[in-house]
Amino acid sequence: DAKTTQPTSMDCAEGRAANLPCNHSTISGNEYVYWYRQIHSQGPQYIIHGLKNNETNEMASLIITEDRKSSTLILPHATLRDTAVYYCIVPGGSYIPTFGRGTSLIVHP
């Protein structure tokens, strides 16, 4: 996996956009960026993935920089239920995704 770097923790006010950054400066070729989240006491949940273009689904948006060395996961209107640990993963040529420590997002009222 390409190495990824994420802030340890972030907080966000309910109803505001949560922007979670991820650096993956060693990304190369056709490596995708995946995002997962893990709500307390649950298994991780897939959110979104992308290659070059920005992606959006019902859960979030993914913005990937033109040089692909970083990306931002955007939760447009964060709710208390979005409090979780968010993982940015670049599996690359590996079939075994490596989950680091991720970013602990706390959404407060």
Place this chain on the structure above:
Amino acid sequence: GAGVSQSPSNKVTEKGKDVELRCDPISGHTALYWYRQSLGQGLEFLIYFQGNSAPDKSGLPSDRFSAERTGGSVSTLTIQRTQQEDSAVYLCASSPSPGQILTGELFFGEGSRLTVL
């Protein structure tokens, strides 16, 4: 439901006992993963199954750990002579990826919480 199912959800055992943890992947998913997560830590890869290929056991921490996948579906993770440091949540995931490169997302179960006294 149609998700990944794990059992038991909670298991408390005494040091030295053997335990078996079961995973029912999503029907049709060829890839199956086991991870474990100790309290406050990230996910630690244990073992990976892909179709009929030999499993990748590179993440198993010791020879007390083993896993099998019967008929390309259900998987059982066995821990022999459990130790207190084995206490963790054991997570199973499956993926529809047909090949060796991750091309799709992983679907995780809710995990089996193991406590070794």
